[in-house]
Amino acid sequence: MGGTAEKLASLRATLATAGLETLVTHARVPLGCKPADAVLKGGLERGALHEVYAATNAESAATAFTAGLASRVAGKKKILWIRQDFSAVEFGELSATGFLELSIDPSQILLVCTAHADDAIKAASDVLTCAALGAIVIEIPGEPKILDLVTSRRLTLACAQKNVTAFLLRFAAKPEASTAETRWLIRAAASSKEEENWGQPVFETELVRNRHGRTGHWVMEWNCDEGLFRESDGRQPAHHRAVVSASGDGPATTALESAGRAHAVG
């Protein structure tokens, strides 16, 4: 008994030193923001579909949030960003210098521009078969018909099959039923007025759906130098909103409703 245990331990050590990374693919990726990581049980799950919804006028904030998540998950590997043409016209093109400022290497990014949402999903299905990618982002504006529960399930399955992590970035859309692992709602957050060096990417993030844990609400800042998130030190969002209490895995609508009510009050 002791002999086999020792043999196993030594085998594991050999494998580790041989540099085979396949053993750690299912580890979770920490965001860097400790309370969020705690709720996520260590971090974002790889090989899953995560959704990020942008509130009105918070599209850039949501983009930066998604870029940060993708960069954390992908590490040094390539990030493939599929975006629909209309999204670029309405909300702006992705800028290489913008990525650089967030400490994300622009050479890591591959951009696929599609004319319609259907093409974007077709591209995504093909892209998700490539296990060599670090992460993929699918940016879709509005509420096209193709983004229904069936597509969501297909994407989730495709992610799990090759262990590629996918982020669905939605603009000008209301969250609907899906099989995503986590769903985030992003709003803009004001910078602190006293600070000289204002302008760091800071946003209100609300985890409204978490398949394997609780939900939560944090104001996060992306640390451009180190490439990770951290909890922003007590900056109040411009619209004072009641923080959604960390409740059970409730349906997404209640979180939105309570946020809406609080908004009316505040």
Next chain:
Amino acid sequence: MAKEKNALRLSALDRKATAQGLTIGQPLANARAMLPELKVMAANDGADRKLLERIADWCDRFTPFVALDPPRALLLDVTGATHLFGGEKTLLDHILAALRMQGFAVRGALAGTAMAARACARHRDGLIVPPGDEMKITAPFPIEALFLDPVTTHAFRRAGLKTIGQVAHRDRRELTARFGSAMVFTLETALGKTERPISPRIPLPDYSAERNFPDPVATEEVIRATLVSLADTLGEALEERGEGARRLEAAFFRADGAVMRIVVETGSPTREPAVIERLFREKLDALADPLDPGFGFDLIRLSASRTQRCESALADFNADLNAEREIRFLVDRLSARFGAHRVLAFQPNGTHIPEAAGLAVPAQEVRNTKVTWEIRRKEEAPRRPLRLLAKPEEINAIAAVPAAAPRRFRWRRAWHDVVLAEGPERIAMEWWRHVTPQPTRDYFRVEDTNGNRFWLYRDGLYAREVETPRWYLHGVFA
């Protein structure tokens, strides 16, 4: 009929009209007087030219060396290819018969040089000139068979030189002095003494494999299977030389003469049949109009160009190389399906102009350049927005002092009150690129009451460059 010298004249006639005594160049009025029931159509040189080009495309199945000889002739260089079609006579008969079946009135001849063949086609339809006999055969032809310009032809006639043979007897130096060396060169080629080579209309591929179908094929499975087997043949040929191709073209020749070409390009050279087949499958699936076989394809050809040295693509133990190869294949597939201009990568561009600083280029063409990305300054807030509007949008800005950041501005019909502002960052346009000097931009980072951060600029220095400068919004920060 075409308008010439202020009168409508006949430019082409059919056999029946010629039999009735009409001639080319005759005024339309005269012709109508002779034959009241004459059917007349306007000459359309553009359409004629297009038709000639389409026939030239069809001739690509015999040889790539096809030259247009407007308005109505084609020159084909079949040197070394005649044995593939059963010999010179069989080839010539086949071409003429195929064109006649399409409804064209055609004459043709084969000779050692293009000019000789052209002259023979005019006067001895269907003739194969034995090698070396060009001079003997073309001598009795009238001088018009050289297709020189009308002035020269007229001059020859006036001088009493009515046949090619008579002109050939004159001293070359006399002819050059009087008519120029170009005319003498044409004469020499007609006599078979020299030749001007014909350039291929479409650049020659490096490798090519094709399959003939005596019974034209139209079904998708057969077409796909043919492409696969052609890719196999091509792959073998490429492997023998250790090369791979970056551009592959599949040409489908329809039985009724139309030719369709589908091109697929890759980022790095490849010769794998599976890869080639997959890329064509993506391209064919993504075609707006599916490939219409009409009555069927009787020839399918796969050619490879842009070939380079290419190492064997066996699976490596090096995981990084495998990953790289997988991603390159993905990029090729996506480029085949959506177009190379839709699959992009960022390339550093040594410029400070915001819209050009990180150029998005087709991912297949990205190469390592000496230019590197600028290093980000540590601990500073981002100076450049993540989302940049491709076309900066004009805004109504209210600034206390013209040189300062705006206090309020109106963008897309909504007013924003500025709470924090930083700037200006002055960016001068690259004066060496523009004819008229572009105004300098003063960029400001501003944050509004809702916590949104924008990148605005004032276009032009107040009072120094522009009287009332306009304000623009260029991007949105995170």
